[in-house]
Amino acid sequence: MELGTSFDAAEGFRIWIADQGPGMATEDLPRAFEPFRQLDEGLRRRTGGAGLGLPLAKAFVEAHGGTLEVASAPGQGTRMTILLPAARALPIDAGASASPS
Structure with missing residues (x-):
């Protein structure tokens, strides 16, 4: 598993996570974002889940x-990338503490 972040004033925040799991076929990707849908119904029986994780994550980001963004291929894993606009960033006050008071 790989997890990373970056920030660019022009591009914004980039957060990504990648795995080397079973992956998904390109034609299946739109279905993966449908509420209450799992591409592998056998997986639902083995691990549980309601099929809401990706639809909720997408709605929250939007x-x-x-x-x-999703990049995936069967047998090669999946990479999810969240892009948030730079305008959503809060300015950092150099004198402020990073920990809550």
């Missing part, structure tokens, strides 16, 4: 003006 509510913040961002996008959720």
Whole structure:
């Protein structure tokens, strides 16, 4: 598993996570974002889940003006990338503490 972040003033925030799991076929990707849908019904029986994780994540990201991109291939894993606009960033006050008061 790989997890990373980056920030660019022009591009914005980029957050990604990648795995080397079973992956998904390109034609299946739109269905993966349908509520209550799992591409592998056998997986639902083995691990549980309602099929809401990806639809909720996409809705949350879009509510913040961002996008959720997916790159996947069967047998090669999946990479999810969240892009959030730079305008959503809060300015950092050099004198402020990073920990809550």
